[in-house]
Amino acid sequence: xxxxxxxxxxVEKLTQExxxxxxxxxxxxxxxxxxYGYSLLKRLGxxxxxxxxxxxxxxxxxxxxxxxxxxxWDTEGSRPRRYxxxxxxxxxxxxxxxxxxxxxxxxxxxxxxxQTPSTTNEGE
Amino acid sequence: xxxxxxxxxxVEKLTQExxxxxxxxxxxxxxxxxxYGYSLLKRLGxxxxxxxxxxxxxxxxxxxxxxxxxxxWDTEGSRPRRYxxxxxxxxxxxxxxxxxxxxxxxxxxxxxxxQTPSTTNEGE
DNA sequence: TGACAATACTATACGGCATACAGTATAATG
DNA sequence: CATTATACTGTATGCCGTATAGTATTGTCA
Numbered sequence: 001x002x003x004x005x006x007x008x009x010x011v012e013k014l015t016q017e018x019x020x021x022x023x024x025x026x027x028x029x030x031x032x033x034x035x036y037g038y039s040l041l042k043r044l045g046x047x048x049x050x051x052x053x054x055x056x057x058x059x060x061x062x063x064x065x066x067x068x069x070x071x072x073w074d075t076e077g078s079r080p081r082r083y084x085x086x087x088x089x090x091x092x093x094x095x096x097x098x099x100x101x102x103x104x105x106x107x108x109x110x111x112x113x114x115q116t117p118s119t120t121n122e123g124e
Numbered sequence: 125x126x127x128x129x130x131x132x133x134x135v136e137k138l139t140q141e142x143x144x145x146x147x148x149x150x151x152x153x154x155x156x157x158x159x160y161g162y163s164l165l166k167r168l169g170x171x172x173x174x175x176x177x178x179x180x181x182x183x184x185x186x187x188x189x190x191x192x193x194x195x196x197w198d199t200e201g202s203r204p205r206r207y208x209x210x211x212x213x214x215x216x217x218x219x220x221x222x223x224x225x226x227x228x229x230x231x232x233x234x235x236x237x238x239q240t241p242s243t244t245n246e247g248e
Numbered sequence: 249t250g251a252c253a254a255t256a257c258t259a260t261a262c263g264g265c266a267t268a269c270a271g272t273a274t275a276a277t278g
Numbered sequence: 279c280a281t282t283a284t285a286c287t288g289t290a291t292g293c294c295g296t297a298t299a300g301t302a303t304t305g306t307c308a
Contacts, residue, residue, distance in 0.1 A: 010192070011224075021138065021141030047235055068134070096135045096139075097142065107171055111173075114226065
């Protein structure tokens with residue numbers, strides 16, 4: 001038997017998996033202008049994507065390590081901040097990922113029978 | 125330095141992460157009518173979502189273990205097939221996940237739209 | 249002024265899942 | 279009768295998000 005709590009837990013676990021990778025896409029898309037971890041965190045939250053500190057900071061480091069981001073310290077302000085910005089390579093990758101994203105959402109929305117306002121309703 | 129091959133590899137890795145969890149959603153959505161692994165595999169492919177055997181079979185087992193699917197053997201046909209179908213619990217979970225999916229895509233599409241150079245030129 | 253919350257970052261351990269890889273076995277096709 | 283497509287099982291691996299803990303500064307309010 002499955003209790004209500006276990007049901008919720010299941011949903012949360014699957015939702016987490018659902019968000020996986022998508023957060024990366026979101027982050028890359030928001031780093032056209034340089035931002036530091038904390039500000040990015042707030043910005044994503046403002047736009048309706050709540051992300052944990054423990055997700056964002058490792059993610060930023062990973063992305064930089066992979067060459068998709070560039071960063072530098074700003075020690076002149078009130079306190080040291082590491083500003084991240086998308087790199088040229090990152091832009092290329094982002095473009096590819098956007099394409100993939102469109103494909104994926106297209107396929108899935110058909111399966112889920114979701115009416116997307118962006119897709120043209122030609123045919124049928 | 126990043127070679128072309130490494131670039132592609134990066135994109136593929138991130139795409140994989142992007143698809144993560146989404147495949148689950150796709151599978152659940154396609155199991156209103158009972159299907160066996162192999163037919164599901166083909167069906168997903170037909171709808172534009174290529175998935176590997178090594179992804180689908182473990183996924184089906186996991187989902188059944190979690191109570192989201194029900195399955196039974198059909199040994200009467202030409203060869204034994206395990207037919208999977210979504211369970212009542214699975215339906216509930218699917219509904220929730222759909223809501224999440226809509227939220228996530230909504231937030232992300234806004235973020236990605238901001239990036240499109242053709243749209244807003246305000247602000248600088 | 250001194251305590252506490254918010255800011256801002258780093259580091260490590262853990263668990264879940266997709267994939268790779270390997271294996272088993274039957275049916276259809278030529 | 280051998281090869282391919284079908285159809286499933288099982289294990290090992292790697293990556294990532296999260297939890298957790300830790301460090302240290304800034305701002306605020308009493």
